[in-house]
Amino acid sequence: MKTFKKGGVHPAENKIAEKAAIEVLSLPKRVFIPIGQHLGAPAVLQVKKGDKVKAGQLIAKGEAFISANIHSSVSGTVAKIEEINDTSGYRRMAVIIDVEGDEWEEGIDRSASIKKECTLSTEDIIAKVKEKGVVGLGGATFPSHVKLMVPQGKKADVLIINGIECEPYLTSDHRLMLERGEEILVGVSILMKGLRVTKAMIGIEANKPDAIEHLQKLTAGFSGIEVFGLKVKYPQGAEKQLIKALINREVPSGKLPIEVGAVVHNAGTALAVYEAVQKNKPLVERVVTVTGRSVIKPSNFLVRIGTPVSELIEAAGGLPEGTGKVISGGPMMGKALISLDVPVVKGTSGILLMTKAESKRAVVQNCIRCATCSDACPMGLEPYLIGATAAMENWEQAEKERVMDCIECGSCHYICPSGRPLLDYIRVGKIKVGQTMRSRSQK
Amino acid sequence: MNLLTVSGSPHIHSGNSVKKIMWGVVIALIPAMLVSFYFFGLGAINITLIAVVSCLLFEFLIQRFIMKTAVTITDGSAVITGILLAFTVPSSLPFYMVIIGSLIAIGVGKMTFGGLGKNPFNPALVGRVFLLISFPVDMTTWPKPLESAQQLSDVISGPTPLGLMKEGLKSGETVSTMLHDANMPDYIDQLVGNVTGSIGEVSAIAIVVGGIYLLIRKIITWHIPVSFLLSVVVFAGIFWLIDDSKYVDPLFHVITGGIMLGAFFMATDMVTSPMSKMGQILFGIGCGLLTMIIRMFGAYPEGVSFAILIMNAFVPLINSGMKPKRFGEKVQS
Numbered sequence: 001m002k003t004f005k006k007g008g009v010h011p012a013e014n015k016i017a018e019k020a021a022i023e024v025l026s027l028p029k030r031v032f033i034p035i036g037q038h039l040g041a042p043a044v045l046q047v048k049k050g051d052k053v054k055a056g057q058l059i060a061k062g063e064a065f066i067s068a069n070i071h072s073s074v075s076g077t078v079a080k081i082e083e084i085n086d087t088s089g090y091r092r093m094a095v096i097i098d099v100e101g102d103e104w105e106e107g108i109d110r111s112a113s114i115k116k117e118c119t120l121s122t123e124d125i126i127a128k129v130k131e132k133g134v135v136g137l138g139g140a141t142f143p144s145h146v147k148l149m150v151p152q153g154k155k156a157d158v159l160i161i162n163g164i165e166c167e168p169y170l171t172s173d174h175r176l177m178l179e180r181g182e183e184i185l186v187g188v189s190i191l192m193k194g195l196r197v198t199k200a201m202i203g204i205e206a207n208k209p210d211a212i213e214h215l216q217k218l219t220a221g222f223s224g225i226e227v228f229g230l231k232v233k234y235p236q237g238a239e240k241q242l243i244k245a246l247i248n249r250e251v252p253s254g255k256l257p258i259e260v261g262a263v264v265h266n267a268g269t270a271l272a273v274y275e276a277v278q279k280n281k282p283l284v285e286r287v288v289t290v291t292g293r294s295v296i297k298p299s300n301f302l303v304r305i306g307t308p309v310s311e312l313i314e315a316a317g318g319l320p321e322g323t324g325k326v327i328s329g330g331p332m333m334g335k336a337l338i339s340l341d342v343p344v345v346k347g348t349s350g351i352l353l354m355t356k357a358e359s360k361r362a363v364v365q366n367c368i369r370c371a372t373c374s375d376a377c378p379m380g381l382e383p384y385l386i387g388a389t390a391a392m393e394n395w396e397q398a399e400k401e402r403v404m405d406c407i408e409c410g411s412c413h414y415i416c417p418s419g420r421p422l423l424d425y426i427r428v429g430k431i432k433v434g435q436t437m438r439s440r441s442q443k
Numbered sequence: 444m445n446l447l448t449v450s451g452s453p454h455i456h457s458g459n460s461v462k463k464i465m466w467g468v469v470i471a472l473i474p475a476m477l478v479s480f481y482f483f484g485l486g487a488i489n490i491t492l493i494a495v496v497s498c499l500l501f502e503f504l505i506q507r508f509i510m511k512t513a514v515t516i517t518d519g520s521a522v523i524t525g526i527l528l529a530f531t532v533p534s535s536l537p538f539y540m541v542i543i544g545s546l547i548a549i550g551v552g553k554m555t556f557g558g559l560g561k562n563p564f565n566p567a568l569v570g571r572v573f574l575l576i577s578f579p580v581d582m583t584t585w586p587k588p589l590e591s592a593q594q595l596s597d598v599i600s601g602p603t604p605l606g607l608m609k610e611g612l613k614s615g616e617t618v619s620t621m622l623h624d625a626n627m628p629d630y631i632d633q634l635v636g637n638v639t640g641s642i643g644e645v646s647a648i649a650i651v652v653g654g655i656y657l658l659i660r661k662i663i664t665w666h667i668p669v670s671f672l673l674s675v676v677v678f679a680g681i682f683w684l685i686d687d688s689k690y691v692d693p694l695f696h697v698i699t700g701g702i703m704l705g706a707f708f709m710a711t712d713m714v715t716s717p718m719s720k721m722g723q724i725l726f727g728i729g730c731g732l733l734t735m736i737i738r739m740f741g742a743y744p745e746g747v748s749f750a751i752l753i754m755n756a757f758v759p760l761i762n763s764g765m766k767p768k769r770f771g772e773k774v775q776s
Contacts, residue, residue, distance in 0.1 A: 009457065011455055323447075324448045325447060332455070338449055339447070340447075358454075362460070365515075366557075368464070370464065374767055380767045381769065384718075405770065405771070414455060417464055
């Protein structure tokens, strides 16, 4: 079975919510919709306090090259527009809407019927994806339409669909592939057309045999799409590692996948593209896994964007006694939340609850130079060394050691026998070196 | 509700720990230890105990009263240093020398540099070499196996196979005469450990058993032991092929003396060996070559300790010169 070669770790998979079918979460009383939910510039507000909005209505417009439209996920009245805490830990401007009924914009097809034929041109597909605010749903939230616009002089020859879900605990993509498989494949076909490629490869880790089998059966009805089961290894869902695993090409340091002729989209994103193009539906809801060993009812919810995390936890049986940490995303790359009032955004793939005991970090000891961090690094870096240079604030050396190549997968920190917070150091290094590099390029 | 814990990712840990690694090495040393107790009796038991206890005591005293840091003697690393130091000395060594050796190993070899992880040289070997140059007679008086285990006083000593070979060749004898010398054990005895020598180095089989355990537990990788042993075989083999009356065969070299112990337990010390796999192979080759140069052309009959210590000194250079291959490197111009 294929996988990527260099580094990687295998944390306990803990996919405890994998059997829980997707449930529609009931509408909250109030939603908090940040205008910057994506990588790139925040969108520009289109509504003001007191405005009546419908579900699916544009409330903030992505005007910069890398930005994305934001739509209201509910119908109701704009109560406030103010800064709130979001899942990233930063404060961000958000539109706060009091929910009244559930009235949708004209022209949005919310029926379950599957529409396979797509007659739109490549340009129209890209325009539609942009208009409907589709961003990468794997977590990085890069605006999807930008990925479809291949830069001059470059050419894509394969579309790669990421159904890996290598983060432990998370099951939202797994459930989507099982329950919305056909729509995902239509979305893949549309993305192929948008990219002008004839070949698409779907990578799914071997711990989801039912999803592999299901999609493999369905691909019979589509041309050019192939499903691949990959050996379970973290971080296979990282773009560069997935490309390496599937087509054995290495994206050069500091470059994008298009450099090697590949474009990667998440399986959930393919569904969002389907809904945007075929059903005229903006990205206003997504599937979120609520999970953890202490969670009473591990679930996969279809949630309106902007719903407070506390509502999801309530629906999954309530906050368990002794919860120490609440994480947005998976345990390897997710962000620890500072409060349960933060809303679900486009990039929220899961909410993971950890007990107080699970939340404790290992006691930090001296580095014993065992090199397990270097062996585990999927980018072939030396985390112990970058960590040490960053701790000494030797940013020049950190740059030479290619700190910017780090994908922050956390394998080094996870595997370190001395419990050293390697990624903490490396992140500081990335921030500092990134600043230097930007100021250098401005000169 | 209570406040939430906030920290950077990752939020889970493998559960791997320094303790698990170090105690794993201690377990791997048990077969060789049992063999040594069998062949050298109470002498071996006493010296191993004294070395371990004094290493722990010195580490405790230094951390508690000089460095004033947290005491880490339960991490198992000082136990390893104690066992390895005991393994590299004769079972008849006076106890006070064992204690001095432990003080040098822990004090100079390890704590001077800041403790576990920061020492450039293998602590046990630092202690051993200090003893070898300070007490050359006691450090090269070798009790005979089995006989010394049965007799508590009046140790009967004899030369090690390597010493015997070196003396014989020096006085003009041929290799085959020396191999048939009355004092020369056959290869079976050498593999089992029924030979004169340092406490823990005698049984190649017991050491390999421990080494395989380390490989299975993934505490070491094959790179250092294999490159070390292979370079010994190649180097010895070339000379043996040129003139087998003056140079003994490679198998003799591999199973005799401290090469096995060195290759599996000393050179593989993660603190003092290179980080990258290519670096580890280079390091292993260097250890093998230096050992053979000392054995064949040096003043000492055995050279494993010196070879490893010299290669330890090269580790920073190897680390900065031999990096792992970066992802996306080959495509970059």
